Amino acid sequence: MAYWDTPDEDRKSILDVPALPLTGTPMDSTVRAPAAVDAVDLSRGVWPADVLPRPAPQTFAAMSVAGCWADFRVAYAGAASW
16 A cells, blocks of 8 residues: 555656456446447347347456556457546
8 A cells, every 4th residue: 555655756666556346346336337338338239139148248447546657558358448
């Protein structure tokens, strides 16, 4: 926790924070994708009803500390980052 509490200008390096999975936790029911993301969800809109199992979207929280940035993001296959 000391890293999080250290002002970004005083950090010797910037550490990456892994994504926190929310699927199956109490937070999963409170975090919802924007309507635009749901509208283009291929697992709900295109996946044939008779082909099972249908992929189940998972929810992750991507985090970073102040002063951290990425110039690109390669997400999981078909993932929406918002």
